[in-house]
Amino acid sequence: MDNLKTIRLGVIGAGRIGKIHAENLATRIPGASVSAIADPILSAAQETAERLHIPVACADYHQILDDADIDAVAICSSTDTHARLIVEAARTGKHIFCEKPIAYDLAKIDEALAAVEKAGVKLQIGFNRRFDPNFRRVRQMVRDGKIGDVHILRITSRDPAPPPIEYVKVSGGIFFDMTIHDFDMARYLSGDEVEEVYVAGGVRVDPRIGEAGDIDTAVVTLIFKGGAIGTIDNSRKAVYGYDQRVEVFGSEGMVTAFNNTPDSHVYSNAEGVHSAKPLYFFLERYMDSFIAEMKEFVESVQKDSPPPVTGADGRIPVMIAMAATRSYMEKRPVKLSEI
Numbered sequence: 033m034d035n036l037k038t039i040r041l042g043v044i045g046a047g048r049i050g051k052i053h054a055e056n057l058a059t060r061i062p063g064a065s066v067s068a069i070a071d072p073i074l075s076a077a078q079e080t081a082e083r084l085h086i087p088v089a090c091a092d093y094h095q096i097l098d099d100a101d102i103d104a105v106a107i108c109s110s111t112d113t114h115a116r117l118i119v120e121a122a123r124t125g126k127h128i129f130c131e132k133p134i135a136y137d138l139a140k141i142d143e144a145l146a147a148v149e150k151a152g153v154k155l156q157i158g159f160n161r162r163f164d165p166n167f168r169r170v171r172q173m174v175r176d177g178k179i180g181d182v183h184i185l186r187i188t189s190r191d192p193a194p195p196p197i198e199y200v201k202v203s204g205g206i207f208f209d210m211t212i213h214d215f216d217m218a219r220y221l222s223g224d225e226v227e228e229v230y231v232a233g234g235v236r237v238d239p240r241i242g243e244a245g246d247i248d249t250a251v252v253t254l255i256f257k258g259g260a261i262g263t264i265d266n267s268r269k270a271v272y273g274y275d276q277r278v279e280v281f282g283s284e285g286m287v288t289a290f291n292n293t294p295d296s297h298v299y300s301n302a303e304g305v306h307s308a309k310p311l312y313f314f315l316e317r318y319m320d321s322f323i324a325e326m327k328e329f330v331e332s333v334q335k336d337s338p339p340p341v342t343g344a345d346g347r348i349p350v351m352i353a354m355a356a357t358r359s360y361m362e363k364r365p366v367k368l369s370e371i
């Protein structure tokens with residue numbers, strides 16, 4: 033480990049997730065350093081740079097791409113910029129970590145993946161839940177055959193509160209914004225590919241979400257190529273907090289991962305038996321996974337090994353989101369081969 037080169041990164045986008053990745057790369061990832069951070073909202077880049085002692089804060093990401101001393105970029109800007117930034121970063125020979133989703137459109141994704149292939153750089157997509165210790169354990173048990181043939185996979189994924197309506201309007205819809213993580217988990221946990229999707233969805237949380245053209249409640253049924261059946265249930269509002277549970281059931285047994293809580297106390301009194309609510313939201317619940325995914329990205333650059341979440345892993349959940357959107361609109365099962 034000591035002989036490995038330090039990887040110098042530029043962070044593009046200093047919003048919610050950009051700040052997290054910048055902090056992890058600057059302070060928690062061995063073998064990584066952050067040389068620059070860019071955001072058109074210059075004050076956001078400057079505040080993060082100052083706090084983390086990052087030497088350069090700039091408004092224009094080209095300053096990062098033009099810096100020959102920077103080895104890799106972390107693309108943390110809004111989704112509509114990802115595909116273009118991947119193409120430009122690949123052309124300058126930078127390795128790329130890019131937040132999910134790559135784009136809402138397969139042609140743009142394919143253009144980005146072709147640029148990566150041509151440049152021979154690494155691309156890792158930010159499906160951080162694969163790095164969560166609970167879900168890794170579930171995956172390991174399925175891979176080791178402990179569950180036998182997988183028959184049923186269940187994912188519960190409910191947010192503690194809906195995002196602002198302005199965010200909903202540009203989010204691409206619940207399947208691209210929220211369920212995309214669950215589509216990735218379905219592939220990761222089962223080790224199988226989704227063949228068909230059927231959705232029942234509605235607006236149960238906030239009518240303004242419906243007026244913005246989206247839904248806030250959904251049950252997605254997945255049929256896998258190997259025959260297993262999966263369900264994902266989503267809500268934009270669980271009053272008891274961020275609800276993130278999975279279960280895989282098969283011919284040899286079942287494995288379940290429950291919510292993480294800040295502590296494990298259980299208090300009993302005349303009113304009932306009480307315990308802590310789940311960790312509030314993704315920043316709290318998935319902090320370990322954000323660190324682990326970056327650690328593995330940096331290692332894949334240092335060791336010239338394949339990144340653990342590939343461009344193809346970024347593309348397929350977008351196809352599943354497209355099938356889910358069509359299924360909801362047309363009220364019928366949709367095969368991925370139709371996309």
Ligand SMILES: NC(=O)c1ccc[n+]([C@@H]2O[C@H](COP(=O)([O-])OP(=O)(O)OC[C@H]3O[C@@H](n4cnc5c(N)ncnc54)[C@H](O)[C@@H]3O)[C@@H](O)[C@H]2O)c1
Binds near residue numbers: 108158
């Ligand atoms: N993996 C996860 O759990 C997770 C969590 C949150 C967000 N995300 C993804 O991360 C991305 C950003 O989300 P967010 O919540 O941080 O959004 P945000 O709105 O808080 O931040 C986005 C930032 O990108 C900046 N930006 C826009 N265009 C830019 C450009 N050309 N160059 C540099 N910066 C630019 C904006 O000014 C803004 O500061 C989205 O694609 C989202 O889907 C992933």
